[in-house]
Amino acid sequence: MESFVIRTPSSSANIGPGFDVIGLALSIYLELHVTIDRSKTTSDHPLNCRVTYEGQGEGSGDIDLDPQNNLITRVALYVLRCHDQRAFPAETHVHIKNPIPLGRGLGSSGAAVVAGAMLGKEVGGLTHLTDARLFDYCLMIERHPDNVGAALFGGFVGTYLKPLKPEDVARIEIPLSEVLPAPAGGVDTGERPPEPPHGIGHHIKFPWNNDIKAVAIIPDFVVPTHRAREVLPSAYTRPDVIFNLQRIALLPVALGQSPPDPELIHLAMQDKVHQPYRQVLIPGLNEIVESMSPNTDDGFLGVCLSGAGPTILALATRNFEGIAGKIIGTLRQYNKNKDLRCDWKVLEPAEGTKVTR
The missing domain is CATH 3.30.230.10 (Ribosomal Protein S5; domain 2)
Structure with a gap:
């Protein structure tokens, strides 16, 4: 056998x-x-x-x-x-x-x-x-x-x-x-x-600072990948493309540095190519991205949509429960289901x- x-x-x-x-x-x-x-x-x-x-x-x-x-x-x-x-x-x-x-x-x-x-x-x-x-x-x-x-x-x-x-x-x-x-x-x-x-x-593998953890907030609903693709535009403006190119050049370096630079990572995590369009499928996504920063949330580095969603991925060095709680609260606030079930996990590469x- x-x-x-x-x-x-x-x-x-x-x-x-x-x-x-x-x-x-x-x-x-x-x-x-x-x-x-x-x-x-x-x-x-x-x-x-x-x-x-x-x-x-x-x-x-x-x-x-x-x-x-x-x-x-x-x-x-x-x-x-x-x-x-x-x-x-x-x-x-x-x-x-x-x-x-x-x-x-x-x-x-x-x-x-x-x-x-x-x-x-x-x-x-x-x-x-x-x-x-x-x-x-x-x-x-x-x-x-x-x-x-x-x-x-x-x-x-x-x-x-x-x-x-x-x-x-x-x-x-x-x-x-x-x-x-x-x-x-x-x-x-x-x-x-x-x-x-x-x-x-x-x-190519990029370096990753082991002090950085990924907090995954997983809402209890499905966003089909084909639907997430449908809401994206067929063309983008030059300023939006340049916005993403500038940040993608910074992000792999920022996440590998020791100690991590919260402000740099927060800025480098921003996006104008898919998240603004997918917020219609994940109510509260825009409010989460706009409201959270290293200045307002202890240990917070940056946040993004995971794949096509609806999972939200927050990068942090500490205060994982507090960060997850704030994101879950915002998702429930903007969702029709105010008791929306959300799981959360602290994950590592x-x-x-x-x-x-």
Whole structure:
């Protein structure tokens, strides 16, 4: 009996002015507990794989345990089929433990994609696949490198996508149609999907001052990513673009300095590209951003929307409960539900995806 555990961190994307660029791996971990009975040559389970689940969304009906439909196992199948393996090894059991809130802006889908790619590598014995190469596979399915880059490599990362050649763009959906069922793809043709181009995305790790913690305030409602994208404009004014460029040049340096400079970090965390437009989806967001500063809130450094929201991420060195309480109070004040449930956690930068045997 072979067994191993894949551990992938949650993540926050769009840190401050870093829309679609900067990501931060956070210390909430998706875990896959995998067993394979190598003594068996056949299985009664679809694609030789049994999927079980515990954690966020358990029992809600939102988690599909069919390996043909579950995002984690679909991504694993993509990696396997690119290497002429049509299914999992016989009698594979994948038990998913997921404490990452779903649809809250903490990278639950990015973690699933990264964990799935690593699952394909491990069950298929594809030891030649480096993390950099797995990044290419992840980016063929999840085109936001800030989340998957943070989840795969860990830490505080800057990411970018290489422009794809026309022939590569034309084939982006081919792996999905081969591996992922409708509506994401089509019927399995039995053919080998084309492997991703090399070097689709790149990343760099920025330094992070360990005195800085991330306080995640997680309201009890969902902001679908597609809805968060719809509210963004198709074009931006030059002053707004320059505003973000100025701050994104400062932020990675500011968060790595010791001791941290609260005023510099607060200024460098400001954004005019996505947060002003998404405040219609997260009532109170603008008031939180405008009202909080190092001068008014002890230990406070800066605040931003985590990913597409609704989670709010505050950076601080102390007074975590006080900062969380003020943000929760503001969210409730501007929400129709004055008793809006909000969880909060003090998180730290996390290591990237690891496999333990």
